[in-house]
Amino acid sequence: MIHAKHFIDEAARQGFNFYTGVPCSYLTPLINGVISQEGLQYVGAASEGEAIAIAAGAWLAGRGCVVMCQNSGLGNAINPLTSLNAPFGIPALLIVTWRGQPGHPDEPQHQLMGKITHEMLSLIEVDHAPFPDKREHLGEAVAHARSTMDAGRRPFAFVMAEGTVESEPLRVNPRAPWKGRLADDQRGGGKRPSRAQILERFLALVDPACAVIATTGKTGRELFMLADRPQQLYLVGSMGCASGVGLGIALNSEKRVVVLDGDGAALMKLGTLATIGAYAPQNLVHILLDNGVHDSTGGQPTVSASVRFDGIAQACGYARAASCDDLDAFEKLLLAYCALPGPSLIHVNILPGSLPRLIRPTITPAEVALRFKAFLAQQG
Numbered sequence: 531m532i533h534a535k536h537f538i539d540e541a542a543r544q545g546f547n548f549y550t551g552v553p554c555s556y557l558t559p560l561i562n563g564v565i566s567q568e569g570l571q572y573v574g575a576a577s578e579g580e581a582i583a584i585a586a587g588a589w590l591a592g593r594g595c596v597v598m599c600q601n602s603g604l605g606n607a608i609n610p611l612t613s614l615n616a617p618f619g620i621p622a623l624l625i626v627t628w629r630g631q632p633g634h635p636d637e638p639q640h641q642l643m644g645k646i647t648h649e650m651l652s653l654i655e656v657d658h659a660p661f662p663d664k665r666e667h668l669g670e671a672v673a674h675a676r677s678t679m680d681a682g683r684r685p686f687a688f689v690m691a692e693g694t695v696e697s698e699p700l701r702v703n704p705r706a707p708w709k710g711r712l713a714d715d716q717r718g719g720g721k722r723p724s725r726a727q728i729l730e731r732f733l734a735l736v737d738p739a740c741a742v743i744a745t746t747g748k749t750g751r752e753l754f755m756l757a758d759r760p761q762q763l764y765l766v767g768s769m770g771c772a773s774g775v776g777l778g779i780a781l782n783s784e785k786r787v788v789v790l791d792g793d794g795a796a797l798m799k800l801g802t803l804a805t806i807g808a809y810a811p812q813n814l815v816h817i818l819l820d821n822g823v824h825d826s827t828g829g830q831p832t833v834s835a836s837v838r839f840d841g842i843a844q845a846c847g848y849a850r851a852a853s854c855d856d857l858d859a860f861e862k863l864l865l866a867y868c869a870l871p872g873p874s875l876i877h878v879n880i881l882p883g884s885l886p887r888l889i890r891p892t893i894t895p896a897e898v899a900l901r902f903k904a905f906l907a908q909q910g
């Protein structure tokens with residue numbers, strides 16, 4: 531057995547200084563140790579996939595990241611691990627517990643995943659090793675993880691068996707209760723703008739020092755086609771993860787961060803709105819382009835028509851949120867929210883449809899990740 535502090539100190543010595551994840555009882559001592567540690571940042575995510583996205587954002591902003599989760603949560607993380615970390619070349623140190631370890635009696639829901647945890651990691655090309663359970667092995671084990679991650683720009687996993695870390699008390703301050711404002715509806719009900727019109731207006735107004743993350747599908751494609759800039763990151767795949775990536779960046783960068791989200795994507799990871807509201811980065815502006823459909827895959831309806839996104843954002847603790855449905859109101863909100871402390875949400879009702887002869891980014895995900903990381907490293 532080791533003490534949480536031994537791992538935390540060794541990991542910090544080797545550059546891991548940002549933690550996120552979803553708890554597991556096997557992880558309790560380590561998570562409690564991380565949460566209680568002065569000067570260490572831990573973001574409790576709503577889902578394991580969201581934690582992967584937050585860590586990706588934090589890595590882009592220059593941090594060394596650890597994601598902790600139960601092996602049953604590995605399923606929730608497969609999508610961003612395969613369609614965010616893999617194509618963009620984004621590393622993370624995963625600590626995945628081993629519930630349902632064969633030969634160790636456990637609950638029925640853990641038995642199948644316990645049998646296939648290592649195979650599953652291998653299948654998605656994540657190298658792995660047992661979580662070190664002796665203090666004298668820590669340095670070497672973390673160095674091996676680090677060098678594998680650095681050499682391949684990819685995640686590495688420690689698989690943690692039961693009883694590896696000495697128990698640790700939880701020292702945490704309760705969160706302040708919700709005290710938001712009511713939603714601000716600025717919708718006039720006229721003809722809605724297209725996504726391209728909103729993006730054009732956005733491009734004309736956005737500060738060149740601001741970091742922009744575009745959701746998967748046609749939003750990133752249109753943004754790239756209208757103007758390709760180093761301040762922009764186009765997510766391909768990892769649907770729903772743009773807001774988590776934006777949160778990870780905003781918590782670790784001085785820059786203002788704008789997330790361009792879709793209604794389908796936002797609904798897929800609605801829990802991230804709660805995480806954003808709770809961690810409340812003041813430099814985050816979340817723009818939700820709501821065309822009511824999965825436009826990128828043929829226009830199948832989402833359920834967004836019956837959802838008040840600005841109300842949800844405020845109920846989740848965003849500092850401000852409003853809905854609009856025309857270009858001028860969008861412009862006013864964008865200028866105002868970029869000058870005020872957030873997090874803020876601008877929900878825009880737009881028309882379905884996209885630019886004719888829409889192209890895809892010609893810059894590869896791995897290239898755009900490095901270009902964007904370098905942009906984030908610039909001062910100002």
Ligand SMILES: Cc1ncc(C[n+]2csc(CCOP(=O)(O)OP(=O)(O)O)c2C)c(N)n1
Pocket residue numbers: 609745746747748749767768769791792793794795796821823824825826827832
């Ligand atoms: C996990 C996952 N599920 C499904 C898809 C396929 N997909 C790509 S874009 C998209 C629609 C996104 O809808 P929305 O966020 O509303 O944006 P829009 O296409 O309307 O701009 C879907 C379903 C995917 N890339 N990833």
